[in-house]
Amino acid sequence: MLAKINSLGFEGIEGYHVVVEVNIANGIPAFDVVGLPGATIKESRERVKAAIMNSKQFFPIKRITANLAPADRKKEGAVYDLPIALGVLCAGGTIQADLSESCFIGELSLDGSVRGVVGAIAMLVEAVRQGFKRIYIPSENKNEVSCVAGIEIVPVDNLVQIIGILNGQINAVPMETVEYKKLIEKSESNIDFCHIKGQFLAKRAMEIAAAGGHNVLMIGPPGSGKTMMATALAGIMPPMSFDEALEVTKIHSIAGVLDKEQGLILKRPFRSPHHTSSSIALTGGGSKVRPGEISLAHNGVLFLDEFPEFQRPVLEALRQPLEDGVITVSRASGTAVFPSNIMLVASMNPCPCGHFGSSTGQCTCNKSQIARYLGRISGPLLDRLDIHVEVDAVPFMQLSSSDMEETSAEILKRVEKAREIQRERYKGEGIFCNSQLGPEQKNKYCKIDDEGMEILKQYFKKLSMSARTYDRIIKIARTIADLEGAESIAQQHLLEALQYRTLDRKYWING
């Protein structure tokens, strides 16, 4: 007897169709799983057998062979417990139903209950694409897939229940999908910008960064509020679109870090790995290829506190994914492509002791120590950080200012408007924000009048800036103009942008 059950697998963040074939033949009783199964799948024989028997169902004492097609793809995970069990039951005659338009995923417990799996959403999206009518998923995974439309989703709790459903004894209750728009909530942060007094330059830099998707480097003495600023930044990031949210949820689902209760991820991710993290932890990898921090922060913020304290190879590993927005991780077990479209926010002290140029402490470092410290960040990496801004706590301001500071919500409104302008402008270009502008697109969308050109020329001549700074300044100026709703880049936008390139200044270390 032969049974075919549809199931799914995933590689990277993309799902693919897997057919589980189960054949029962006469011969010496045995139970084999073939089709490049991983260790977890080989073990699933024991789970399947125990689960069927403990559910008081008939387990044929014959020669059973389960094949996972396509046979040349290595499969991992416990997703196939449920399909194999159903294959055995179909082939054994316990279930008599046409299952060609349904697919199944789920891990089995020895007592017959169905457990949640990682990557459910990635597989579900593939199931929709393949055109299946119905998918049976573990109840544990139902929150994460609640927004996916176009397929009937049936959450199941145990083997007995699903047999009942398939045999028509129990009515299947498909899940109701929730509309994404209703789910969406403004991403909130513990810290509101109105709680930070003064610090105008730093706050404004955060606003520009959020509006244009620019990477930021914050420089300041210890305790000046760099981390606070980064946390507050999460509160002014525009909400994600459904596709973005889906992508983020997929990645988190595959990495197994998704909160089962939470379901679809609605807030932009904010990841802040410690500076002792390895390059694998950041970029992704491992024997079973897993996404790293840079992919977990996809569509969100990757915050690297104490930037120069990260090992050099770790930082250099960030360069390519920052540029391309994707990272390809190759291991012996396979190759995976993870998206890594992030906004990098880094923070650092201005010198080893942390007080160079500070109003609150006296710096004890000499020039060469400072140069060495700053040298830990390579030029190419520095190039990818569009905005450099200094953060310095000024007690004087905090005491004397009675003005109400702007709230995050007010800033968010401006950011959203600026993002909207960019989305409109870059329709069909394949990009969403100013930070992604390529050289050709830059020339097309960032026109500068003669007066502006004169300013840039003077600036480069007098402050001996490098040519590569030029691009960054123009992109920042474009975002500043967008925040203002201005059509073209005007003088004042350029002049403002010039103040956000601190580390380019030659006298940074030369006094």
Place this chain on the structure above:
Amino acid sequence: MAEYSAQEKEWIWLDSIQGMNPVSFNKLINYYQDVGVTITSIKNDIKKLSFLTEYQKEHLLRSLNQGYADRVMELLEKHNIKAVSMISEEYPENLKHIYDPPPVLYCIGNVKLLNRDRMLGIIGSRTPTNYGIKTAKKISEDLARNGVCVVSGMAMGIDGSAHEGALKAEGDTIAVLGSGPEICYPECNRHIYNKIRETGLIVSEHIPTVQPLPFHFPARNRIITGLSKGILVVEAAKTSGTLKTIDHAQDQGRDVLAVPGNITSDKSYTPNHLIQEGCSLVIDYSDVMQWFGWRETEGGKDRSIHLESMDIQEQSVYNVIDNNGSRFDEIQFRLDYSPVQLISLLSRLELKELIVKLPGNKYIKT
């Protein structure tokens, strides 16, 4: 290639010998005053030269051959070094009259500068404050523009700033090193070293390949003061190496001038005390010119032209910036402009080179 007389070659040869110092050198020269030092005469008399130490004698004997002398000359030629010995006409008159003048000066650059009339040493802390850096640069620049040759030690801090100021004015400057003249120390002043080689003069009492050892530096300070008419002290702490230089200057009868500073700043302790003790107080370059009776040749940089180039808004921002620098938040607090407007205004002022931005979001007038 530089031409040397036989006697000059003799001096260079003798000076280059390891362990030789100016005092022993002078004794040796005096001993042979009438006949001149020759290889054979030293070989014969070595036992009688009781004023030399055993170490000096050993090295003297080892270097008693023509091959050694030739190698020294080759080394000088290779690094483009001009050796100016005390018997040469180019040797500065001022320097001859100090207690232990270096017998030979090894120079790279414009040797004519050695005999300039207007020479001023600018010295000070190796770890100055912004105020010190700014002042040293400014005064040095203005002096250089008025034909004063600025002498200093090319160390970090005030020394480097003094040279930078003079170079900015495209004026003359001499750097006295504590190593062989072809070695740039500290490395971070490479840009200054390279420029001075071209337009100024590098001087050292050490032959090439001599490393910058710590005890060389106090000794080179006597050359800085020896070359100069006087010295100007800009910032030095209570226990600074600068004090040694001041001692040299006073021993050699050079005038000491000082730039006053904030009484609460450690770095201003020495100059303020010098003033208290009666040293001349210097506020700008003209005080120095007047003290030495030098006439202005060109006049200092006219700042009023720059000031006129500002519009009313820019002027209001410029006026609230403190002389010691003001933070962005402070400026914003004192003015009514919106922060975004203020950022643009600051950029404009920066473009006009009227202010610069320092670490810590601080703006300071140039």
